[in-house]
Amino acid sequence: MSDELHSAAIPSSGGVARWLPWALLVALALLPVVGAQLGLDYYVGFVRRMLIVMIAATSLNFILGYGGMAALGHAGFIGVGAYTVVALVDAGVSSAWTAWGAAVLVSGAFAALIGAVSLRTRGVYFLMITLAFAQMLYYLAVSLSAYGGDDGYGLYSPLELGAGRTTGDAALFFWVVLAIAALVFSFASRAAVSRFGHALTGIRDNETRMEALGYPVYRLKLAAFTGAGALAGLAGALLASHNNFVSPSTMHWTESATLLVMVVLGGLGRRWGAVLGVAVWLVLSEVLKLYTEYWHWPLGLMLIAVVFAAPRGLAGLFDDRSSA
Amino acid sequence: MSLFVAQDLVKRFGGLVATDRVSLSVEPGEVHALIGPNGAGKSTLVNLISGLLPADGGSIVLDGVELTAMSAHDRVRHGLSRCFQITSVFRGDSVRDNLLLAVQAHSGSSFRCFRRRSTEAGLRERALELAHKVGLEDMLDRVAGTLPHGVQRKLDVALALAARPKLLLLDEPMAGMGPEDSQQMVELIARLRAEAAILLIEHDMDAVFQLADRISVLDYGKVLASGDTAYIREHPEVQAVYLGTEELR
Amino acid sequence: MDPIFVFEQLLNGLGFGLMLFLLAAGLTLVFGIMDTMNLAHGSLYMAGAYVAARVHEASGSFVGAVLVAVAATVLVAFVLELLIVKRLYARDHLAQVIATFGVILIADDAVKAIWGPSPVMATTPAALAGPVQLLPELPYPAYRLVLLAVGLLVAVGLYVLVNHTRVGMLVRAGASNRKMAEFMGVRVGRVFSFVFALGAALAALAGALMGPISAVQIGMGEAILIPALVVIVIGGIGSVRGAFVAALLVGLVDTAGRAFLPPLLRSVLPPALAADLGPAFAGIAMYVLMAAVLILKPAGLFPARA
Structure with missing residues (x-):
């Protein structure tokens, strides 16, 4: 049997696709060193935030792009992860790994519960019910006066990473985030071409047929939704450490919408889609903010342009060029 | 013992009884054809048996295993597989x-x-x-x-x-086909009967009479008649149902 | 609990519900007929609020201000439909969400550029500024009564329009079976444009009327959009009647949650906990309502399609 079909999934750019991720990883790993020498600490921080958002976007791309589940409440899980860190720090936990690990578990548990209910609906109703649950989490956070309520909660002392180092060490924390982001990205890329990923795209394309083929459709979707929620929670936990601050606004519905927008912008269900979308969106926002206080409208215009001119997202544009 | 037994299946949509106490059985190695005019409830019945629609009453047993309360995907795992009338x-x-x-x-x-x-x-x-x-x-x-x-x-x-599968549910496999394709499909089904018993829902009477060991006729959600091909061909009520709608040679 | 207080809250809830209905009616029709999710509906509401507040301030005429706001918003909506929304009808919901989210971003910046970043004070018309003595012990703001009256009038008008006119028949035909309507020779494109403009007018009206009793500020459209979406989902997408019932339900549940839940919790829970949970439960109430409705009736209370 031939291998053509599987290599054809990466059109004609096989060589580039092989070394590009590694080159990118090396370049990013060098950034804190170079940045410190050039006095670009702010930008090192910016890239760190970008990497964290990429984790969340990658998880959303997995359920939306591969699984066809249009969830508009992903920021809720980011919030759960962030507040788990807050709760643990407030209770005296100082280890980053404990706090982040707990965030993954707690947000995964929330995702499992919310998914169990939401996945009984379809389409717009699914979109709305995931939004509704995120709103519930939002109001819950507002009401937690012990953690600052509406005003948010400041994390004043950095978390311990082990060997006497903390998240206050900007370069080290950067590398930790980079390593986690790289792991999440590789895992998502691999999962997409695994049995699980294939089953998920099958469900996206023809749910009834998958059920009739013998697939436990609901359980598969729930597993994906739970995993994505857990990863979003991880992003939330890292974001809490990155900002040293957590507030309910993390969970506002426009945050969920923005995440959705970034994924679609980059290219739904494409390996590099989420990463590309986050990079373009955040870099553009940052650059525009430098020049004008009216930095939203060009982004809005870009979204409209993408919907009409590049319906498969920016990653889709690259495909066209390489196969043309 | 029959391989497959559906007993007293009932499905209501609001006031409409789409499936009215339908009982069917399929023997090992048998091709059992299910025919009936449009709107007789054939598709509903297929969906009930395959589990894509929940039944309001009745029971389904395949090879001694009670499937009635199972989800569609679990039924497939127990040996009941189907195709779709609209190619899926x-x-x-x-x-x-x-x-x-x-x-x-x-x-x-x-x-x-x-x-x-x-x-x-x-x-x-x-x-x-x-x-x-x-x-x-x-x-x-x-x-x-x-x-x-x-x-x-x-x-x-x-x-x-x-x-x-132990039982293969074929929902109008010849739908929308020309004579040549139909004949190929008939040959394919004839070969498949060596592997599984088949419940064949079909409009194409040529195919049905070529393939079926037994035929059940569905009308208004009920089984009107059930028997071998000769019996069905001569059955007066069946002829009445089909008179003018489809040719029963 | 004091019956006067309960009655007052009931009126407030109805008022909020009716305003939600004005927003939701357009949203549900656009969704039901064009199968289009328009997140920018809230931006039309914001436009109505800003124009009305500014024209009222400049001219002194509230009625004039509301009319100008509606006219201006319909004009904006006309351009919006022509340039963007029209091209989205055939696209999937995700594309619609993304593009109309883009419109939100543009609209917020446009409002900021025209009227500045800080909230605008919308004054209550002088004639309606005082209270009306509804019952011996219940003074109620005259303006809120007018709000109730206008909301009810529009609801009745919309009911007549949808159920007893030719235009309404076309709209209903489009909502229940678009393909069939096209087949029957209904000029669907025109019906679409009409419905979109009508929805915009209602949203602008709601914005103009809500201005004096809420904050006229950037982001107000996004804040009201979610309750409006909750309403159309509870009511059944595409059903104006469903939107009406659901809007009143949501209005009442939301207002009741805010007014009655905190005292109720205080009577059964320790004060600190009650103070925490009160606002949370109040904020959550409408979402719980929606989740409950969807679990019992997955297509909403009044599904428009059989």
Whole structure:
């Protein structure tokens, strides 16, 4: 049997696709060193935030792009992860790994519960019910006066990473985030071409047929939704450490919408889609903010342009060029 | 003992009784055809048996296992597989990927997410085997949605076969086919009966009388008559139902 | 609990519900007929609020201000439909969400550029500024009574329009079976444009009327959009009657949650906990309502399609 079909999934750019991720990883790993020498600490921080958002976007791309589940409440899980860190720090936990690990578990548990209910609906109703649950989490956070309520909660002392180092060490924390982001990205890329990923795209394309083929459709979707929620929670936990601050606004519905927008912008269900979308969106926002206080409208215009001119997202544009 | 027994199946949609205490059985190795005019409730019955619609009453037993309360996917795992009247394949994927997806459902867990599926030689062998069975081995790399109708129907049947079913539910496999494709499908079904008992829902009377060991006639959600081909052909009520709507030779 | 207080809250809830209905009616029709999710509906509401507040301030005429706001918003909506929304009808919901989210971003910046970043004070018309003595012990703001009256009038008007006119028949035909309507020769494109403009007018009206009793600020459209979406989902997408019932339900549940839940919790829970949970439960109430409705009736209370 031939291998053509599987290599054809990466059109004609096989060589580039092989070394590009590694080159990118090396370049990013060098950034804190170079940045410190050039006095670009702010930008090192910016890239760190970008990497964290990429984790969340990658998880959303997995359920939306591969699984066809249009969830508009992903920021809720980011919030759960962030507040788990807050709760643990407030209770005296100082280890980053404990706090982040707990965030993954707690947000995964929330995702499992919310998914169990939401996945009984379809389409717009699914979109709305995931939004509704995120709103519930939002109001819950507002009401937690012990953690600052509406005003948010400041994390004043950095978390311990082990060997006497903390998240206050900007370069080290950067590398930790980079390593986690790289792991999440590789895992998502691999999962997409695994049995699980294939089953998920099958469900996206023809749910009834998958059920009739013998697939436990609901359980598969729930597993994906739970995993994505857990990863979003991880992003939330890292974001809490990155900002040293957590507030309910993390969970506002426009945050969920923005995440959705970034994924679609980059290219739904494409390996590099989420990463590309986050990079373009955040870099553009940052650059525009430098020049004008009216930095939203060009982004809005870009979204409209993408919907009409590049319906498969920016990653889709690259495909066209390489196969043309 | 019958391989498959459906007893007193009932389905209501609001006030309408779409399936009215229908009982059916299929013997091992048998092709049991289910015919009836449009709107007789054939599609509803297929959906009840395959589990895509919940029944309001009755029971379904396959090979001694009670399937009534099972979800559709669990029924497939217990040996009840189906195809669809409106061709239901993964149109954007190649024939190979279609087959791989079907095969994957029945060998090992689909929750595995670390290993590339493309490295699983066992799956690819099974997929190739299926392709041979229905005669699609030359079209493995074609995109399913671009294939002619008749070929897509074969693929649909192949997807159902991946489950290694004890009972195969064929929902109008000849729908929308020309005579040549129909004849090919008849030959395919005749070969498949060696592997599974078949419940055949079909409009094409030529095909039905060629293939069926037994025929049940459905009308207004009820079984009007059930028996061998000669019995059905001579049955006065059946003739009345079909008079002017379809030719019963 | 004091019956006067309960009655007052009931009126407030109805008022909020009716305003939600004005927003939701357009949203549900656009969704039901064009199968289009328009997130920018809230931006039309914001436009109505801003124009009305500014024209009222400049001219002194509230009625004039509301009319100008509606006219201006319909004009904006006309351009919006022509340039963007029209091209989205055939697209999937995700594309619609993304593009109309883009419109939100543009609209917020446009408002900021025209009227500045800080909230605008919308004054209550002088004639309606005082209270009306509804019952001996219940003074109620005259303006809120007018709000109730206008809301009810529009609801009745919409009911007549949808159920007893030719235009309404076309709209209903489009909502229940678009393909069939096209087949029957209904000029669907025109019906679409009409419905979109009508929805915009209602949203602008709601914005103009809500201005004096809420904050006229950037982001107000996004804040009201979610309750409006909750309403159309509870009511059944595409059903104006469903939107009406659901809007009143949501209005009442939301207002009741805010007014009655905190005292109720205080009577059964320790004060600190009650103070925490009160606002949370109040904020959550409408979402719980939606989740409950969807679990019992997955297509909403009044599904428009059989």
